[in-house]
Every structure is written in structure tokens, then in C-alpha cells.
Amino acid sequence: MKCFSRYLPYLFRPPSTILSSTCHTEADIISTVEFNSSGELLATGDKGGRVVVFQREQESKSQPQRRGEYNVYSTFQSHEPEFDYLKSLEIEEKINKIKWLPQQNAAYFLLSTNDKTVKLWKISERDKRPEGYNLKDDDGRIRDPSTITSLRVPVLQPMDLMVEATARRVFSNAHTYHINSISVNSDLQTYISTDDLRVNLWNLEITDRSFNIVDIKPANMEELTEVITSAEFHPQQCHTFAYSSSKGSIRLCDMREAALCDRHCKYFEEPEDPSTRSFFSEIISSISDVKFSHNGRYLMTRDYLTVKVWDLQMENKPLETYQVHDYLRGKLCSLYENDCIFDKFECVWNGSDSVIMTGSYNNFFRMFDRNTKRDVTLEASRENSKPRAILKPRKVCVGGKRRKDEISVDSLDFSKKILHTTWHPHENIIAVAATNNLYIFQDKVN
């Protein structure tokens, strides 16, 4: 398997703080990462409501070894903490998801969301500024009109590149519950935002109304048995979307059938194995992420212990199941006590849909090659990160004699978790968020 044998470690820290591996502020914890559709830009969102966008350097012939490094391109405050006075609730500024819009002109557009509000941001460059105004000086001071004796035509002069981010749309007041995901439609005109009980369809141009297309809120809240955990549009079919539930099922819906897509057209669920039933069966079967493959033929879902690949044509069981960290099955009780069992891991496809990746604890992340059925565990850590070094596969010892370089289950650090990862759409470049650090790994391809 073409593994990540060489990597370029980048440890990006938020610019305002000095961090060590053990000391960081809560606000700096990265809460989402996303490549744009070309892979040129990489956006991260954090708990403090900030968005940091990285841009890949252009390859230069003079410095071929600095091939495509990512540097900070823009930083802006996307969301601020708010207070809902009606319900006496504080609304966190944490960025839950970022989704890029495909580039249509010189500017870049992305959607970012916290628990309640989605915002459309425009990121644009300015490298020229007009000089030579008549009514004001170059530094902005108003000129006394009586002193003007002649007119001049302002001209654009080059200036240092400035990247500015402006909020173009704010989509608010449409969600009673916490937004967990957003997904841009392939028609590039609409997108969906999803909370625990509802999915709303928006037009990117219209902020004062949205259409509710899924509503699973029961008439009597006491009868609530499941919530929506994630939703995504099909990558090609603009009328199809899927949403996952806390009960471990996925529903595929067609918006052409009815205005309200409460009736699914496909229902994916694997029957539970009664022999593995435990106190925590419901928790570990809750799906934390759902992703369509790039080719639109498969769905991938992540629950607490496994990643599953589903064929859209087969609803009764997954096509493939990968064990991410099955050694945790015997530790569910303590993971419940320390709340780790509620961690929501994400999963990603590579560009060709041949490899899938997801995170784990101890800053481990796992890759599964669907064709060769081989898998690897890698670690994102500063101690192991040296430029141009090879990422060494890691192994967790589940019992018996622990070999050298293996780590035992009891030694795993559950405070170091990799929940968010993203894969470059075309190349073998991955970005991995480990708490407050961002690691970008690249597979060297000659």
C-alpha cells in the first residue's frame, strides 16, 4: 500500500498564543478541517470561532524541495459567542463545520457554522489600491475643496497583498437544536444545514427563509428515540441526500418525491449482533459521520468503534466493515465515565475512493486500503515529527507480551484524540487536527 512514507510536518499554531504540547487554551482546539475542491486551500475552524485558511505555495523551479507547502493565507473571526435571551442559553462560537464552495471567480467562498448560525464568507485578495483622489489625500484625510486647483485621475498602484474575508450572508434563526453538519449541493445554488431533529434547505442567495425537508421530531418529545447526526448531499445527484441517525441507520432521500422528505427511499441498517449487546450498545452504534464517496456509489459511516462502507444498492448490510480500535470494546465503561465514548470521529475518502481514513486516540489515525485490505496506524505527534522523516506505523498491543515499540491499551492517552481529518481531493496530502495542532502530511511522489 502506498503509505505515507515521507511527510512534511507542519505544526500550525494559532497566531495569538504560544503553545506547548500540554498547555493550550480551550479556544485553540481545532474543531474542523476541510480542503477546498482544488486542494489549493485548507480551512480550519476552532472552538474560539476563528477560521484559519492555509494556501498551498506554488511550486517553483528554484526550490523544488519546497514542494507545495501550506502557509497561512487568511485568519478571521467567523462566529462570536451569543446569548439567547429567550431561552437563557449561551450559544457557543465553536465552528462545527466548514464547507467550501467550488471556485467560480477570483474570490473564494466558504460556509462556516456554529450551533445555530451559518455564514457565507468571501475571501478575496487585494493587491492594488487606488491613489490620486481629488477630494482626499492618499492617507485618507479630506482635502479642503478650496485648495484644489486641478483635477487628476486616480490610478491603481500595486500594494502588498492583502487577503480580506467578508461575511456575505448570515443564515440564522432556522434551528432550534444544535447544527451538526452542512453540505453544499452539486447545483451550487443550495445547501442543507442539519440539526438534531431537522434538515433545512437553503438557497445561498436567500437568508430570510429556508425550507424544512426533514423533521423527525415526534409529536411527544417523550417518544424521541433517535436524532440526526449528520447529513450530506450526493456529490453528483442534486436531488439526493443522505442523513445518519444515532441509532446507526442511514436514510437516503430524494427531494423530487415530496416537499418533506420524511419518507426515505433507501434505508441502510445492519442488524445488531445480540451477542455483543452491552450497556453501551446504543452509544457505540450511533453514527458520528457520513460521507459519500467521490464517485457517488458508496457511503461511508463512522461509529465509535468501526468504519463501514455501504453500497448504495445494498441496504441490509455494509459492503465493508473496518475495526478502528476494537481493543476499546472492553473499556467502554471507563470511556463512558470520562465522556470519551461520546467523541464524534470523522472519516474521509481519498481522491480515488481507494483508501479511507479516520482518527483514534493517542493522536493515532488509521488508514484502510479498500483494495489490498491492508491498514496502518500512524501517529501525529511532535516528538515523532522531523522534517522529511518517515512516519513509522504504530501498533497497539491488546494483550500478551508487548513488543518493543508497541503501546499497550492502558497507556493510551485518551485526551489526545484525532476527530477531524481531511484528504486532498487529488493528491496524497492529508491534514490531521490533533487538539490544537494541525499536521499536514504528504506522500512523496516522484
Add this chain to the structure above:
Amino acid sequence: MISTMECGADAQNLISISLMKIHNSRTQRGGIKLHKNLLVSYVLRNARQVYIKEKYAEIYRMQQYEEVMTVCNEIQELDPLDLDAEDDEEHARTACCGEGASPCGSVCHRGAAQPAAHARTASAVFGCASLEEDTREPDPSYYRSCCMEASPAPHCDQLPASGSAHCNKTTVLDLDTHVVTTVENGYLHQDCCCDAPPLGQGAQTPAKKRKVEPGCYVSDVEEISDFTAARKRAKREDCSYHSLDYTDTSNISNLISIFGSGFSGLLSRQADLEQICSKQVLASLGAWTRAIVAF
């Protein structure tokens, strides 16, 4: 069949932990997380099922079911107003309800290894003692239900000993419509206690005060409001529970009241109240698992 082999998971311990999580979630930044609380409620339900099963298995092992019923019948003839052990009761109730916000009744949880343990468990969840000590009914055989509202400062209506009807309120706020629904149960614990033979009294234990007749509540089920109708549906789900007549709607309302307002009071007396909460939770029905999410 839930495996209890993982990490020596103790059902009662899980229940305590889960209740604590639900309590903590109410003060977390960002508001109550519906998804997480729903999952916690599933753990609560699973733990309760295991606990009940284990308890029943233990009881059945110790004594035949018929003997248990015989004991119950014998208890019916006991004087319900036996005041000899009142001091213990009073003390327990004071311990439970010293905090103004606590709706939790003094639950008999002493001497767990009793043949009638299951019955005591059932009776333990019934009713809740008065919140205000100065107006506490001196007769420990009566229970006060608490009027709980969604506001942080719950209060409890005190009933005169004559036992006029009082309301057992639970308030639910619908986050979408912002409609506050208050459900009232016009049932009087005292009436039921007086009318029906008490159940679940270990003859040897001070717990015999804890008498509530499930039968009387069952008879009132038909008159309950929509809110408690949900509990009725939940009763049918839990067959094993139902067959042993542990269906008590007021327990659920008490539990929901606890979740609604009484946690800080409950949890200030950690050791006792863990037991109390656990016992109450265990003897309740499935509806409370979903009632939690209503917050």
C-alpha cells in the same frame, strides 16, 4: 441480554454516573445537548433493566415467588401506622429532604438483602416527602407529592393531613413552540395508602412505612393526562416490570420532577441520595428515559 462482563460494570454505579451526567449537562455551556442526553438515557435504561433482572433473580433464588406474595399478604394486615420506627424514618427523610429543592422521598434502602427487597424497592419509589420541614406531616405514612416547575426554584405544596387532593405537576418546555405544558396528576398518595393494602413491607424492617399500593395507581391510569399516558405506553413495553405490578405513574412524575429541579438538592447528599436516586430510577418505567430529553 446485556452482557455485564465489561469492566465489572455495576448497574447501580452506571445509573449514578448517568444521573450525574444529565445533571451536569444542564449547566454546560451551549445548552443541553439533545443527542448526548438521549444516549445517556439509553444507558440508564439498560442499567435499570440489568439491575431489575439481577434483583429479581436474587430474590427468586432466595425465596419462591409465592412466598413473597404470602409475605405481601401478611403485610397487608399489619398496622400501617406503626410508629415505632418512625424516628428512623424521620431521620432519613430529613437527610433526604433537608435541601429545599429536593423532592426525593426518604426511601427505604436499608437492609437490602431481604426477601421482600423487590417489594421494598417498589414502595421506595412511591411518593416524596415534604420539602419543608416545618410543615412536614408528622405522620410518616403519608407522602407529599411535589409540584415541580421548570424554574430553578421548585417548591412543594404541603398537604394537610386530611388529605385533600393536591397536584403533582410536571412542566415541559417545548423548544420549538415555546409552549410550556404543565401536567397535573390529581392523585393523592394518602388516599391510595389508606384505601389499598400497602405493598412491599418487610415485616421486620422500618421500611414498612413505605407503603403504596400499585393497584390503586393502576386503577387511576385511565384518568391520567397525556403526559402520563406516555408512561402507560412505556409500561406495556416493560413486560417483566408490569407483571409484578410496579407500574406507578407518580413515580415517573417524581423522577421527572427530580430531573427538572431537584438535582442540586439531591446530589448534595451524595451517598444517601445515590442510593435514593438509584432506587427510584430503578423502580420507574421506561417513560422517564424519554422524559429527560424533554428538558
